[in-house]
Amino acid sequence: MTITAATPPAHRAPVDLARGFLTGGVLGTSLAALVAGIVIERVPLFVTGLAVPAVYGLLVFLAGAPRRLREASVAPCTALAVIESREAVKGEETDVPVRFDLTVAPDGAPAYRVEIRQDVHIADLPDYRPQSVVVVEYAPDRPWQVRIVKRPTPEWEERAAGARIDSAPGPAMVSDPPEGAAAGFATLFGLLLGAAAVVLLFRADLFPQGGAARQPSPKPSVFSTPTPSTTIVTSASSTMVLGPGRSLLDDGELRRAVDSLTQGKDRRRAVTLVVQNRLLSIVFLPTGKEAPHFDLRSVPYDRIPSLVTAARTTLGVESPRSWQLTADRVTGSLTIRITVTGSEGTASMEADGRGEVVRRSPVR
Template sequence: MAIIETRSPARVRLKAAVSGFLSGGVIGVALACFVVGAILERWLVAAIGVALFVLNVIVVSVAGRVHRARNPRTPARTALAVIESRRAISGESANVPVEFVLTVAPDERSAYRVEIRQDINLVDIPDYRPRDVVVVRYRPDEPWDVEIVTEPTEAWARRAATESVDSAPESALLAGPKDEGSFCLLGTLGLLLGAALVVLPFRADLLAAVDDESTTTSSSSSSSSSSSSSATTTTTTDGFSWPTTSTTTSTVSGTASSEAMLSDGEMRRAAGSLITGMRTSSAAELTIEEHVMAVRGILGTPAAPGTAIDLNAVPYERLPGLVRVAQTKLGITDPISWRITFDPAPKTGVLTIHVSVTDAEGAKASLEADAQARITARHPR
């Protein structure tokens, strides 16, 4: 089927392409100025972005009015058309989109074919059968812009009922301009280039701001304290014995807070900050709650084998999944808090993870998992 495609004059297309590129560039500069200014707290840059955006809106609006004033659209006219084919597209409302192929027969020009899509009420679809004559409205300067008149005047309804319309050949199928896609591409390209012109000069400051933000969110506050423990031994020489005291271990405690410990990677970031601050990855106790991670670290050799928790070996990425299982699968309908504790077995060091949840009425449920965060026991409500 041949399609007669109408194209705008080359000069008009070039002017529209340049305007789209420049408008996209101004919008890109404006948005980038606003975002960069807000991130870096340089409010003058943000104000420039807002001013550019408002100025662009005003210029585009005025230019559109001037164009419409110089090139007024031709008023729509009424004509008869015959339905060549129809195809209903499924819809979710009473009005169903229908694709029509029409032969439009204006009184002042030769007939032509056109493809349109129009919403038709589901009840009225049987009234639009192939070869039926209908009343349409079209624009002489844009003949592809056709709309079926669902409630024509009495005179046109009488003409549609009494007159016939011959089908136009398939080669007379008329289509509108197809240049909008390239214009949109140029506008997008202008937007990206405009944004790059602003972002590139500030890239170093932006990277520094992102690094500072990640550092502050990983551990918003931490505190530590230390204490020492000692062991008493007995030394015997030539039948005489006396006690001697030697310090074997010391402990250091620390806490790290976060807005949401269940966020991706947040637990490991908090643990990393505590390991750095305490200067040890061995812990006697580790507790994780919604906003706090608390650790009692061990400096030196543990008093008993298997009593230390290796903070680097904890499967932090799987712990949020255990919390979600405890919140949804253990009979707690409205959990308000959760808590994770770790229990290394004496001597063997086999780690057991305990996850408990509590609802508003104080009811509790819990589960247990091994060192790889595989559930081994459940204790429902």
Template sequence: MGTTGQRYVSEVNGAMEQGRSGVRRILAALRLTVVSGVIGAALAALVVGVILKDVPVLATGGGVLVLLVLLAFLGGRRGAGRDEPPALRTALARIEDLRATGGETADVPVTFRLTVAPEPEDERPAYRVKISQSINLVDIPAYRPRGIAVVEYHPEKPWDVRIVTRPTPEWSRRAEEAEIDSAPESTLARDPDGGTGAWCLLVLVGLLAGAALVVLSFRGELFVSGDAGDGPAKPSSSSRTFSTSTTVSGPSSSLLTFGRMRVTAMELEARVETAYVTSVTIEDHRMAVRGDSALPPAETVHLQSLPYELFPGLVREARTTLGVRDPESWRIDVTPGTGGGVGPRVRVTVSGEEGTAHLDADAAGRVTDRRAVEVS
């Protein structure tokens, strides 16, 4: 088969692989949305069951959550029993471009654009890839545009490429003697699962949709329960202030664990008998709320409307991007917005030897402001 035929076969195989990858992504998105919806419905069923004192609803929500945990455990064990992933392959790569993105430490993050040339036995044509890797300041002069570097890549994930900073003498010799032509930009390999923001949005939408479905199903009972309680009716002019907190303990009880914040918020909501509060404070093992029943809803924070699933990501970003190299503590403070349709304000504060820094986010988890540690 000639060169043209080989190129045609490679293009056909690449198109088929992209098609299969697209189908897998659609199926994964559907599965993630359904599972998130079921989790949201189960959590909402727990809250509704507590409010209405409905044991069947409470048992159903708890049973679904236990079943999901069991299925996740069995799936993890099955995944652990699979064959080991194929070993990384070593190859040469042409450095098309590089750009340092920081310089505060000895290891500098550098963005590389490479043309990877797999070995002939891999039967894969050369392709482009964009990676980010930390390189020691001393070694940066060794990497230059149009230079040759030794890399390792995953045979089933061609976008997973890392530069070998200390290659063997044999590969070093081959890199010095090799000449690699640039691959077309159209061959750029991308991670099909790289859009983590889209996956997080799917999880959030699924959780909210599942919870809304359950709440709407019991809206009649909930409204009646709120209008005609067991105790005497309270005058509309009466008000009360409240403050309560809860502490979680155990080796894996951090509130950064997925789902732990929302469950804890539900517990606090049941304790204070309202979802409208004036402040929420979250630390690693403690959550506290304050409120005043005399305030209108527009001047409060609704506990179940907060994007708890996005808070761990905000904490991680604050701990790694604000100049606090070894954070000793973190705290999330949620307060009502300033009015005019502005939602609650979320502030993440981290502290360490360098000082205290914080970032602000809106009710959707988008960062709106940063205040890094001031370097003297």
């Protein structure tokens, strides 16, 4: 018989273009919504980006259900075909995927070439040699969906045994006819348009203040404002602990702290004044009692920061861990003693009521 190549079925260009555009729009909208939801921290927008493709996929599935039912109700056509070539894709399993190049010769229709892939039992491979005639089935409206019938009816088996089919010219059909560049362009255009729509809709949140990139809300710094101090006041003493980021060696900090603890004339007479980095403790002279004491207004507060610095750097303590200043009149006159402790040991320095150094005891 004389064989000619079949003309592939015409593709529904307008429908395919619309489907490609809609698919691209859904993908672009979904991706843009996911990114925008993360950037502007909107959970509903992020969830929408996840839900849109899922809903679209469900709608496409439901819309295609009638077509799939119609296709399932159409009986397949049976025809003879000649194996032009075969190629086993894998050989380790019992059922081997084989790529077949066939010439299908339908009754009353032109022959055509098609390429298919079908699993064949390894023991049946010798039955599918090149140039052998086999019985195939295909869908009338999708002639590229061909399947070799492994156990044909006796009638078709007899026809295949005595048939001789000439090869049809290629190329071989392998799947649905390609949609072409127009459908791909429609998908890309829909993707860009969907993404642009989301960006324009939320441009005020994505690009506030005339296009500036949205910045996260600034977090308050630990040291942006002074941390309130803690004060404990009793009839005989007062203690103040400064908050983090503050030091009694800061300019004017010690004087202000002492003034806040000595409201009233009776609280200006102190027996002991103890200062550490953030700790201030004052022991006052009890009312009606006599003991060596001094007026807190006589302490040279302006000299104390430099005295502490000198004690920490000139007494041989290379890595000072802590320091303490004590002021009292146990020896008769106001004495200021600074003790520095480090890994090398403990050292001390004494100054008089004017803040002049009178004695040093370095580390030995």
